Amino acid sequence: MKKSIVISTAKTKFKALTFQEDLTQNIQKVAELGFDGVELAVRNPKDLDVIQLKEILTRTGLKVSAIGTGQAYGEEGLSFTSASSEIRQKAIDRIKAQIDFAVQIGNPIIIIGLIRGVTSSSIGWEKAWNLALSAVRECAVYGQKEETKLAIEPINRYETDLINTLDEAGRFLEEVGEKNVGILPDTFHMNIEEPSIELSIKKVQDKIIHFHIADSNRWPPKYGHLNFPSILEALKEIGYSGFISAETLPKPNPEEAAILVATWMHTYIQNF
Numbered sequence: 598m599k600k601s602i603v604i605s606t607a608k609t610k611f612k613a614l615t616f617q618e619d620l621t622q623n624i625q626k627v628a629e630l631g632f633d634g635v636e637l638a639v640r641n642p643k644d645l646d647v648i649q650l651k652e653i654l655t656r657t658g659l660k661v662s663a664i665g666t667g668q669a670y671g672e673e674g675l676s677f678t679s680a681s682s683e684i685r686q687k688a689i690d691r692i693k694a695q696i697d698f699a700v701q702i703g704n705p706i707i708i709i710g711l712i713r714g715v716t717s718s719s720i721g722w723e724k725a726w727n728l729a730l731s732a733v734r735e736c737a738v739y740g741q742k743e744e745t746k747l748a749i750e751p752i753n754r755y756e757t758d759l760i761n762t763l764d765e766a767g768r769f770l771e772e773v774g775e776k777n778v779g780i781l782p783d784t785f786h787m788n789i790e791e792p793s794i795e796l797s798i799k800k801v802q803d804k805i806i807h808f809h810i811a812d813s814n815r816w817p818p819k820y821g822h823l824n825f826p827s828i829l830e831a832l833k834e835i836g837y838s839g840f841i842s843a844e845t846l847p848k849p850n851p852e853e854a855a856i857l858v859a860t861w862m863h864t865y866i867q868n869f
């Protein structure tokens with residue numbers, strides 16, 4: 598398993614991000630802390646200086662583990678299940694732009710989190726599910742020319758009502774029917790939604806392509822009440838060899854959160 602941490606490429610309303618702003622400096626810090634990869638939360642890739650980004654990645658040897666896309670929902674209201682077809686199209690186009698961006702920076706996984714939206718009363722669950730299905734299918738097919746992978750992230754009920762559990766994500770994947778779509782479990786969400794984090798991981802084991810960690814309170818591991826040694830054991834049992842990416846609150850402050858995560862990862866993940 599490889600060690601990664603989430604950083605935002607710009608200021609955002611979403612608080613569970615460790616470093617924000619000054620991308621080059623932050624990537625440098627992540628590399629110095631001994632991570633193998635960095636996960637980038639990107640609102641719109643066209644706002645980024647790709648050449649500068651590639652330069653710092655080459656210089657530090659850091660891989661981009663994944664690209665988080667939820668800011669386009671949080672900041673701009675773009676979603677696959679909006680009542681407006683124009684907004685739905687913008688959301689699809691944004692993910693395609695993220696795929697083009699990914700191809701330029703080593704082809705990391707594209708995360709489909711809140712960009713799928715929520716089931717509003719005007720749309721209804723079934724229609725939202727079908728809209729999300731066709732949007733993900735369209736983006737997946739688009740990604741196949743360079744073998745870019747998409748990861749569906751189950752998110753807890755307080756943030757969306759569309760795909761809360763790993764089981765639902767598994768069913769969604771079956772209906773999408775495209776081979777380059779997998780699942781991204783997140784321990785913070787699983788703590789709220791899954792009866793057993795370990796069993797849920799095992800049930801969808803061959804579908805897991807990325808993994809988020811945060812403790813029960815979204816602090817770095819060991820600062821809440823999740824049993825991480827047991828969760829890591831489950832990942833080891835299924836032979837997971839991808840990234841473990843920390844998506845924690847910047848608490849007690851961004852610098853210290855990153856150090857706490859790095860210290861924990863060096864102790865626990867090194868052994869797997």
Ligand SMILES: [Mn+2]
Pocket residue numbers: 750783809844
């Ligand atoms: Mn997450």
